[in-house]
Amino acid sequence: MKRSTITIVLLVLLLGLLIEPASAANYGGVPQSDLRTEPQTFVTSFSDQSMKGLFSTAEQTFWIAKDWDVETVLLHLEYRATQLADTQLSSLTVAINGTYFYSLRPADNSGNRHGIDIYVPLELLQQGYNNIRIDGYMRTQNALPCVDDVSEANWLDIFKESTVSVRFDKNAFTTSIAAFYNRFFEVDALRYGESAFIISDSDSPAELNAALLGISGISNQTIYTDGYFPILTFSDPAGNLSRNRIIIARYDQLPENYRNQADQNGIDDENAVLVLLNEGSGINTLIITAKNDVALINAGRMLGNPALMNQLQAPVKLLGKTEDIKTEVYEAETYISFAGSEGSYYNGAFHQVKEFTINYPANRSLTNASEFYLNYRYSENLDFDRSLMTVSINDVPVGSRKLSQSKAGGDEATIPIPIDIDIGSSFQVKVTFDLEIKDLWCSLRQGDMPWAYLTPNTMLKINSVTSQDLIFENYPAPFVTDYSYNAVSLVVPDQLDGETANLLAKMFRVMGRYTRGNTGELTVLYPDEMNETALYSNIIAVGTYQNNSFIKSNNDKLYFQFGEDGTTFLSNEKLVIDPTYGKTLGSAQLLTSLYSKPGRASLMVVAPNQTGLVAIGNNLGEMKNLGRLSGDAALADTNGNVQSYRFKAPKNPTIAVVQQISVNQEAQIFLLVSIMVIILLAAGLIMVVRKNGIELKKGGWRK
Incomplete structure (x- = not known):
C-alpha cells in the first residue's frame, strides 16, 4: 500500500475520532449502538435555599439510573448575593460527590439574580444518588477582622429555578425480565409516562386485583413520588403510547399473538407464565397470564418481590401456582x-x-x-x-x-x-x-x-x-398497617371505566409507597360478591351512586349523603351545600365498619358523577396532595378546592399505661421491682404486727 494511501486512511480515522461525540458514562452494560433510544433529559430542580454566614453550604441530590448512558450533566445555578458582598474576596465552590470541580466569584453585588451554566465532569458521577454541594464564602465590604463571621449581612440565595439536567440515552430493548422490571419503575419512565399496566376489556376482578398488587409492589421501590402507573385496556389507544407495558390478563382474554407466545412458552391449566417481548420501536412488553385467577393474582403479587424479580435473567418465567413468592413480613423497627x-x-x-x-x-x-x-x-x-x-x-x-x-x-x-x-x-x-x-x-x-x-x-x-384514630392524618392506616395491606376488600363498579381505573391506579400507587414487600391481603370484588370474609375486612369502595350499588345501599351511613336520585350531595350539620354545587363534588369518608366489626374501617370514595370522582381522586392519588385531607370526611370540587371535616369524636390521645409498659423494657423492670418492694414491705409489716401481739379489735388496733 502506498504511503499516501496509508496517510489518508490514518487521517480519516483521526477525523472520525475527533468528530465522534464524547463517550457517555455507561451504567447499563454494553451499549447497543444500533438500537439506542432517542436522547432525553431528566431535570431535577432545587428548592429555594438561603445560605447565611461567612461560610455556608447548600446541597441537592439527583439520580443516575442503572441503564442510562449519560452524555452530559448540566448544573444551572440561579443565585442572588448580598448587596454588601466583596466580589473580589467572596466565592462559590461546587463539588460533585465530595470532589470540587468549579469555582466562581459572585457576578456583582447589585442584588439582582444571576444565572450560570456549569458542566459536571462525567467521570465523577456514580450510579444512584449523586450529591451537588455548593460551598459559599461570603465576605462583605469593609468587614472588620473577627467580626464579619457573625454578621447577618453575609447571605446568598439559591432559587428553585436552579436545576441539574442529565442528558442520556439507553438501549432500546431489554433482554431479560429483570432488566425490564427495573426500567419499568425508573424515574424517567414514571415522570414521562412511559410505563403502564394493561388489562383486558372483560371487567375481570382477578386481572384488576393482580394489577393493583403489582402497582403497590413496584411503587414501594420507586425513588421519587411523582408519576403513576396507569391501568389501561386493550381497546384503549393510550396503550400504544407506552414504551414499557405489563399486560396482566387471563389467557382466554389475550389477543391471538400473545396467546401464541404463552403457548410456545409452556403455559398449562395450573401455572402462570411471564414472557418478555421486544415489539419494535423501543417498545418492551411483559405478558403475565394464566388460565385461572389464583395463578394470575399470584403472578401479580410477585412484582412486589424485587429480590426474586431481579433473579429472572431470562425472557421467560413459568410460575408455579403454589410457588412461594412472598417476601418477609416487615414490622415497625425499634x-x-x-x-x-x-x-x-x-x-x-x-x-x-x-x-x-x-x-x-x-x-x-x-x-x-x-x-x-x-x-x-x-x-x-x-x-x-x-x-x-x-x-x-x-x-x-x-x-x-x-x-x-x-x-x-x-x-x-x-x-x-x-x-x-x-x-x-x-x-x-x-x-x-x-x-x-x-x-x-x-x-x-x-x-x-x-x-x-x-x-x-x-x-x-x-x-x-x-394509633386508633380513624382520620386522614393517619391514612393509609388502617388499610395499610406496619407496611402491609391489612385485609382490604376493594369494591368496584361492575363495569370499570377508564377514569375509575386510573383513580385506582393512582390511589394504590400512593398506598403502595407505605408498604414493604408483598405480604398484605387485597381482594377486588363486585358489589354483589360481598361474602362473609369481606364483611370482616377493611373495605374500600370507589365509584358513583349510579355505577356502584354498594355505595347506594350504604348511603344512609355516609357523613355526606346523596339525594334520592344520587345526583348531588345533601347538606348536613357541618355544611350547607347548594344542590348545583353538590353535583361538582367528590368525597372521601372514613367510617367505622359498615357491619359493626370491631377494629375494622371503611373508606368510601364517592361522587355523583365521574367529574367529582376525579376531583377527590386527585388528592388521594398524589402524595403532594394527600396532606390536604384531614379529619374523617373531605370534599373536593372541580376547581381543586378541598374542605375537611371531623364527625367522629377524637380518641383519647393519652396512651394507656399498659400500652406504654408493653413497649418499654425499662418500665417493665421498674414495675416489677416496685411490686416486689411493696410485697416485702407488706410481709414485713405483717411480721411486726404478729411479733408484738397487735390485733385489730373494736375501737382500733390493740396489743
Whole structure:
C-alpha cells in the first residue's frame, strides 16, 4: 500500500475520532449502538435555599439510573448575593460527590439574580444518588477582622429555578425480565409516562386485583413520588403510547399473538407464565397470564418481590401456582440506623446541616423511652465555648450537646425524644454541627478548617404504638398497617371505566409507597360478591351512586349523603351545600365498619358523577396532595378546592399505661421491682404486727 494511501486512511480515522461525540458514562452494560433510544433529559430542580454566614453550604441530590448512558450533566445555578458582598474576596465552590470541580466569584453585588451554566465532569458521577454541594464564602465590604463571621449581612440565595439536567440515552430493548422490571419503575419512565399496566376489556376482578398488587409492589421501590402507573385496556389507544407495558390478563382474554407466545412458552391449566417481548420501536412488553385467577393474582403479587424479580435473567418465567413468592413480613423497627454505612462527614466552619429521611408506618405514635443515640468525632481546633451539636425532627429541636476538646476523638450523646412529635409516615431528621473557631478571620488557614463526622453507629430508637384514630392524618392506616395491606376488600363498579381505573391506579400507587414487600391481603370484588370474609375486612369502595350499588345501599351511613336520585350531595350539620354545587363534588369518608366489626374501617370514595370522582381522586392519588385531607370526611370540587371535616369524636390521645409498659423494657423492670418492694414491705409489716401481739379489735388496733 502506498504511503499516501496509508496517510489518508490514518487521517480519516483521526477525523472520525475527533468528530465522534464524547463517550457517555455507561451504567447499563454494553451499549447497543444500533438500537439506542432517542436522547432525553431528566431535570431535577432545587428548592429555594438561603445560605447565611461567612461560610455556608447548600446541597441537592439527583439520580443516575442503572441503564442510562449519560452524555452530559448540566448544573444551572440561579443565585442572588448580598448587596454588601466583596466580589473580589467572596466565592462559590461546587463539588460533585465530595470532589470540587468549579469555582466562581459572585457576578456583582447589585442584588439582582444571576444565572450560570456549569458542566459536571462525567467521570465523577456514580450510579444512584449523586450529591451537588455548593460551598459559599461570603465576605462583605469593609468587614472588620473577627467580626464579619457573625454578621447577618453575609447571605446568598439559591432559587428553585436552579436545576441539574442529565442528558442520556439507553438501549432500546431489554433482554431479560429483570432488566425490564427495573426500567419499568425508573424515574424517567414514571415522570414521562412511559410505563403502564394493561388489562383486558372483560371487567375481570382477578386481572384488576393482580394489577393493583403489582402497582403497590413496584411503587414501594420507586425513588421519587411523582408519576403513576396507569391501568389501561386493550381497546384503549393510550396503550400504544407506552414504551414499557405489563399486560396482566387471563389467557382466554389475550389477543391471538400473545396467546401464541404463552403457548410456545409452556403455559398449562395450573401455572402462570411471564414472557418478555421486544415489539419494535423501543417498545418492551411483559405478558403475565394464566388460565385461572389464583395463578394470575399470584403472578401479580410477585412484582412486589424485587429480590426474586431481579433473579429472572431470562425472557421467560413459568410460575408455579403454589410457588412461594412472598417476601418477609416487615414490622415497625425499634432501632433505625440513619447516618449511612459510611457515616456522614461535615466540612467547614459555622452552621453545618445534614438531613436524613426516615420511613415509618403511618399508623404509629411515639411512646416513652424513644431516643437518639449519636456517635461522632470532630476537630480539636474549635472554640469549645460556642461549638455544639443539635438534633431535630421535622424542624422541631429535640436536644443539643456542647462539644468538648477532651472528647473530640470520640464523643457520644443520648437524647430523649418527646412523645408529642409526629412520626407518622416519613419524617425528617436533621443533625447540625455548629463548628466555631476562635478569630477565624484573623488566622484563616486551610489547614484549620473544622470538621465533624457522624459515625455509622448513630441510630434512632423508636418505641411506638398503633394509633386508633380513624382520620386522614393517619391514612393509609388502617388499610395499610406496619407496611402491609391489612385485609382490604376493594369494591368496584361492575363495569370499570377508564377514569375509575386510573383513580385506582393512582390511589394504590400512593398506598403502595407505605408498604414493604408483598405480604398484605387485597381482594377486588363486585358489589354483589360481598361474602362473609369481606364483611370482616377493611373495605374500600370507589365509584358513583349510579355505577356502584354498594355505595347506594350504604348511603344512609355516609357523613355526606346523596339525594334520592344520587345526583348531588345533601347538606348536613357541618355544611350547607347548594344542590348545583353538590353535583361538582367528590368525597372521601372514613367510617367505622359498615357491619359493626370491631377494629375494622371503611373508606368510601364517592361522587355523583365521574367529574367529582376525579376531583377527590386527585388528592388521594398524589402524595403532594394527600396532606390536604384531614379529619374523617373531605370534599373536593372541580376547581381543586378541598374542605375537611371531623364527625367522629377524637380518641383519647393519652396512651394507656399498659400500652406504654408493653413497649418499654425499662418500665417493665421498674414495675416489677416496685411490686416486689411493696410485697416485702407488706410481709414485713405483717411480721411486726404478729411479733408484738397487735390485733385489730373494736375501737382500733390493740396489743
